[in-house]
Amino acid sequence: MPDLPGPVAAYFASDTAADVETLAAIFATDAIVEDEAKTHRGLAAIRAWRVDTMTRTPFTARPLRAEERDGRVVVPTEVSGSFPGSPLTLEHRFTLRDGRISALEIA
Incomplete structure (x- = not known):
């Protein structure tokens, strides 16, 4: 795995079925995730998104590198x-605040 900031490394290492308490160590309580043209706000919604995504289409995610761009x-x-199309490369764009992920956009 490339050298990633702590919360980003924790995101990729965490179990997709992690409970809200575990996610609270990774995400800000008011975090927003944008994926598949949907927005998920808050820890409970983020947990539901992670579980639903893995249930519908099991996958593995391997970070290739990390760079800082536009903050x-x-x-x-x-x-x-x-x-269809597996494997593919998706950009995960993390915004960090106070040692946690405050926003994640997957495109």
């Missing part, structure tokens, strides 16, 4: 699973 940590990630 965000951008991590191109190889995503492999049982979906």
Whole structure:
């Protein structure tokens, strides 16, 4: 794994079914995740998104590198699973605040 900031490394290392308390160590309580044209706000919604995504289409995510761009940590990630076009590379764009992820955009 490339050298990633603590909360970003914790995000990639965490179990997709992690409980809200575990996610609270990674995400800010008011965090926002944007993925598949949907917005998920807050820890409970983020947990539901993670569980739903993995249930619908199991996958693995392998960070390729990390760079800072426009105040965000951008991590191109190889995503492999049982979906058309696998594997593909998705950009994970993290905004960090006070040692936690305050926003994540996956595109």
